[in-house]
Amino acid sequence: MRIELQKRARVSTLFSVLSPLLALALTLLFGAIMFWLLGKNPVSALYSFFVEPLLEVWSLHELAIKAAPLILIAVGLSVCYRSNNWNIGAEGQFTIGAITGSILPVMYPAWHSPLILPLMLILGMIGGALYAGIPALLKTRFNTNEILTSLMLVYIAQLYLDWLVRGPWRDPQGYNFPQTKGFQIEAVLPEILSSGRAHWAFIFAIAAAVALWFMMRFMLKGFEVSVLGQSERAGRFAGFSARRMVWFSMLLSGALAGLAGISEVSGSIGHVQPVISPGYGFTAIIVAFLGRLNPLGIIASGLVLALTYLGGEAAQLSIGISDKVSRVFQGLLLFFVLSCDTLIHYRIRLIFAGAKTAEVKA
Amino acid sequence: MTLSEGPATVPLLSVRGLTKLFGSFAACNAIDLDIAPGEIHALLGENGAGKSTLVKMLFGVLQPSAGQILCQGAPVTIASPGEARHLGIGMVFQHFSLFEALTVAENIALSLDPKISLARISDEAASLSKAYGLPLDPQAHVADLSVGERQRIEIVRALLQNPKLIILDEPTSVLTPQEADRLFETLFKLKAEGRSVLYISHRLEEVRRICDRATVLRHGKVTGACDPSQETPASLARMMVGSDVAEVHRDNAAALGDIRIEVSNLSVPARTPFAVSLKNIAMKVRAGEVLAIAGVAGNGQGELFDALSGEYPVAEDEAIHIRGKAVGRTGINGRRLLGAGFVPEERHGHAAVSAMALSDNLLLARSQSDKKAFLSGGAFSVIRFDAIRSATRRICEAMDVRKSGEDPQAGSLSGGNLQKFIVGRELDRQPSVLVVNQPTWGVDAGAASRIRQALIDLARSGSAVVVISQDLDEIFEVATNIAVISEGSLSKAYPAGTLTLERIGLLMGGIHESHPIPETAHAH
Structure with missing residues (x-):
């Protein structure tokens, strides 16, 4: 027996719209089964995972803190993916952005000026963009696969950060803890409201999403992205350059990942340490797809994925299971998003033995 | 039966x-x-x-x-x-x-x-x-x-x-x-x-x-x-x-004007191991003329189109002139701004993006040449969808493009109707130079005759038209002059009336008058 995917003659618009919700529902269902198998009450476990974090003001602030880097990175990735460039290394660009953005407060801790914060943000974006420029250069010069190069660069970035905070950047008065000095107050991204910790990164994320939505929807640049993503040849006919698009999309997504990195360090952590991200750069890939590569959809999906992080922490406390559960939920979600989309475009056909198909020519 | x-x-x-x-x-x-x-x-x-x-x-x-x-x-x-x-x-x-x-x-x-x-x-x-x-x-x-x-x-x-x-x-x-x-x-x-x-x-x-x-x-x-x-x-x-196919009409007496495309000493090395290199190509096309380029598939037609359209600019700027201007190193949009239009062979994924709407596919070819009409907002280049949609409507009416819905995906149209749209998209600009590769490849007879008529009418209105085609019937229908491409070399152009099918066949096989005709060449 063999399973075949047959393209559907017509794609249901209703189900294309419902697909992310369907994926979400299936994720919850399988999450419930998983809790049940772990010997927990599935209803109360799901409640403490997905509902409790939404009931208190402080945890809504935490939600915004976690959603901000996810949305910032994912909207950049969505442009990248729409143009058929597969930047998988946002986690590395996030890390490098955090490092380059932190140069000023770490090297000049005594510099107190309102200029320092904007400069940090710009340096973070430049760092992320340059780091994404490496796979772009390799792709345009040597036709290297950017999926592999951008992914491998993640580990280099993480080890570099690790070496930095254990070596040259370590705070001499820090009791040998591997971290830098705390940033001066001018170098800390301010909070949005006085009611909690959520800082400006969330505003940046919403602004970036709206700006890129406008670009993709109404501007020739967005049209160029979609054309080159669907057919390089047609893009060349239109006079668009696929090579320049590699640079544009990689630098843009790298810059946004870098901005997310420096915002996280400056706004949420306040110093540099060996681990600054619970995998935002990778989770953002799920966010981008769950949001259907649409910047506005990504705002919603970013909040959903942020909730899985919060829920993981909450579940650890209230029902005593590992916070790895949030990884399981993220994996389930990506799996169901992709499979719902596949089933919307294709139907499954089982071909039983007997109808033995010899090699089919043509 | x-x-x-x-x-x-x-x-x-x-x-x-x-x-x-x-x-x-x-x-x-x-x-x-x-x-x-x-x-x-x-x-x-x-x-x-x-x-x-x-x-x-x-x-x-x-x-x-x-x-x-x-x-x-x-x-x-x-x-x-x-x-x-x-x-x-x-x-x-x-x-x-x-x-x-x-x-x-x-x-x-x-x-x-x-x-x-x-x-x-x-x-x-x-x-x-x-x-x-x-x-x-x-x-x-x-x-x-x-x-x-x-x-x-x-x-x-x-x-x-x-x-x-x-x-x-x-x-x-x-x-x-x-x-x-x-x-x-x-x-x-x-x-x-x-x-x-x-x-x-x-x-x-x-x-x-x-x-x-x-x-x-x-x-x-x-x-x-x-x-x-x-x-x-x-x-x-x-x-x-199912119905009588409209015959294509043309006047033989159209007077030829100034030279619109001039190619000289155009040589392009093969881009990939399976591509054909162009060797020393020369041609001149005047206003009012249809130059048809015959040849069997895979003899350099695609490469010649790429060089003429500027999708792949060539090293020598002087090798190609459009309306008197050296454009060898100019890209496709630069050539469009000089009044040239282009219709590639492959409809899906080259001339059009199948999954995009017709109006988007209009913008595809004309985003720079019709910048004033289709874009606003200066450096932001905001797309004027209303202007593009009304131009799409105009083209569909002019070329009788049959479609379902107001602005359907290009991929949902039949080959003939999509080709009519793609040709109409260029004609709508009234290009002074048009280069078409296989204009009616895989197109039904009704659409084919309409497209051929449109090409002839365009030339008659004073444009220079280059038609690259494998279809000899088509070539004789539209051509003022005929040249033959074979293994990347282009023969000189002959007036259409002086060539017979057999002679073209020989040229297509790479046999020119100077060579002795080998045994295999004489047919039945």
């Missing part, structure tokens, strides 16, 4: 009420067909008439939704190509399935019983190819062979199975007239041995020349059966198209 000479014996293969549904669309609708032993039977029809679907069912690639296939009177189910071969049916596809890096013998071995030794296959292939007049070296690598030779491999591969019926899908579409003549001789030999041939084509002259009977399909139904030698090309075309 009533025929002039009905098959007295049991037909080799019969088809009764054969139907194939794709969703609710009937690609083949209750088809009846009889193939007698020892006949060459033509299957005629436009693109999308259901010919390919029908033969795929006969060869076991597709399964019928309803109806019956009878082999020598006995009902059979053909579940796979292997079973079809077993029943004595061989097939030569339009698009060959050969591995370029392997030798002829190795390619043949792939489709046979793995137990047979390569040496034996070589021997048999060599003797078969000799017996049927299909010269072929079993040790040659496929990559080094011409299209005609590659087709011979497919034919020999089919013959090795000793088939009773051979199906040929558009076999001459890739051949020079001389190569086609050789193929016909082979077919007559097969017929003389009592084998049957099912010959799929839309070339009416050929069918009249070599086929004993013809079955005509239109919209998935049999619309006629006839003895093609008793018909005229016009009457066959009527059966195929």
Whole structure:
């Protein structure tokens, strides 16, 4: 027996719209089964995972803190993916952005000026963009696969950060803890409201999403992205350059990942340490797809994925299971998003033995 | 079916009420067909008439939704190509399935019983190819062979199975007239041995020349059966198209104006191992002229188009002039701004993005040339959707583009209607120079004649038009002057009236007057 995917003659618009919700529902269902198998009450476990974090003001602030880097990175990735460039290394660009953005407060801790914060943000974006420029250069010069190069660069970035905070950047008065000095107050991204910790990164994320939505929807640049993503040849006919698009999309997504990195360090952590991200750069890939590569959809999906992080922490406390559960939920979600989309475009056909198909020519 | 000479014996293969549904669309609708032993039977029809679907069912690639296939009177189910071969049916596809890096013998071995030794296959292939007049070296690598030779491999591969019926899908579409003549001789030999041939084509002259009977399909139904030698090309075309095809009109006396395109010493190295390099190309096209460039597929037409359009600018700026300006190193939009328009060969993924709306596909070609009308917001380049949509409407009306809905996806249009839109998209700008590659490739007869008429009218209104085409009928219909491209070299241009089909055929084979004409060249 063999399973075949047959393209559907017509794609249901209703189900294309419902697909992310369907994926979400299936994720919850399988999450419930998983809790049940772990010997927990599935209803109360799901409640403490997905509902409790939404009931208190402080945890809504935490939600915004976690959603901000996810949305910032994912909207950049969505442009990248729409143009058929597969930047998988946002986690590395996030890390490098955090490092380059932190140069000023770490090297000049005594510099107190309102200029320092904007400069940090710009340096973070430049760092992320340059780091994404490496796979772009390799792709345009040597036709290297950017999926592999951008992914491998993640580990280099993480080890570099690790070496930095254990070596040259370590705070001499820090009791040998591997971290830098705390940033001066001018170098800390301010909070949005006085009611909690959520800082400006969330505003940046919403602004970036709206700006890129406008670009993709109404501007020739967005049209160029979609054309080159669907057919390089047609893009060349239109006079668009696929090579320049590699640079544009990689630098843009790298810059946004870098901005997310420096915002996280400056706004949420306040110093540099060996681990600054619970995998935002990778989770953002799920966010981008769950949001259907649409910047506005990504705002919603970013909040959903942020909730899985919060829920993981909450579940650890209230029902005593590992916070790895949030990884399981993220994996389930990506799996169901992709499979719902596949089933919307294709139907499954089982071909039983007997109808033995010899090699089919043509 | 009533025929002039009905098959007295049991037909080799019969088809009764054969139907194939794709969703609710009937690609083949209750088809009846009889193939007698020892006949060459033509299957005629436009693109999308259901010919390919029908033969795929006969060869076991597709399964019928309803109806019956009878082999020598006995009902059979053909579940796979292997079973079809077993029943004595061989097939030569339009698009060959050969591995370029392997030798002829190795390619043949792939489709046979793995137990047979390569040496034996070589021997048999060599003797078969000799017996049927299909010269072929079993040790040659496929990559080094011409299209005609590659087709011979497919034919020999089919013959090795000793088939009773051979199906040929558009076999001459890739051949020079001389190569086609050789193929016909082979077919007559097969017929003389009592084998049957099912010959799929839309070339009416050929069918009249070599086929004993013809079955005509239109919209998935049999619309006629006839003895093609008793018909005229016009009457066959009527059966195929269903209505009389509008004839293309032109005035011969159009006066030629200034030089609009001038190419001199254009040489371009091959971009990929399988591309053709352009060698020292020179041509001049004047206002009011249609220069048609004939040639067999794969002789550098695509490369020439790329160089003329500026999709791949060339190293030498002086090699190409458009309206007196050196543009060799200028990109496609720079050339468009000089008033040039371009229509590439491939509709899907080159001239148009299938999954995008027609209006988006309008913007695709004209985002820079019509910047003022289609974009606003200065550096932000905000798209003016309303202006683009109304231009799309205008083009669809002017070219009679039939579509479902106001602004459907390009991919949902039939080939002919999409091509009308793509050509109309350029005509709407009234380009002073138009370069078209294969303007009516895979397009139904009605759309084809409309497109050709539009090209002639454009030239008459004072533009210079370059038409690259494989279709000789088309070339004679539209051309003021004709040049022939062969292995990346372009012949000089001859006035259309002074060239015969045979002479073009020779030029297409790379034979110019200065060379002695080899033996193979004189046809029947």
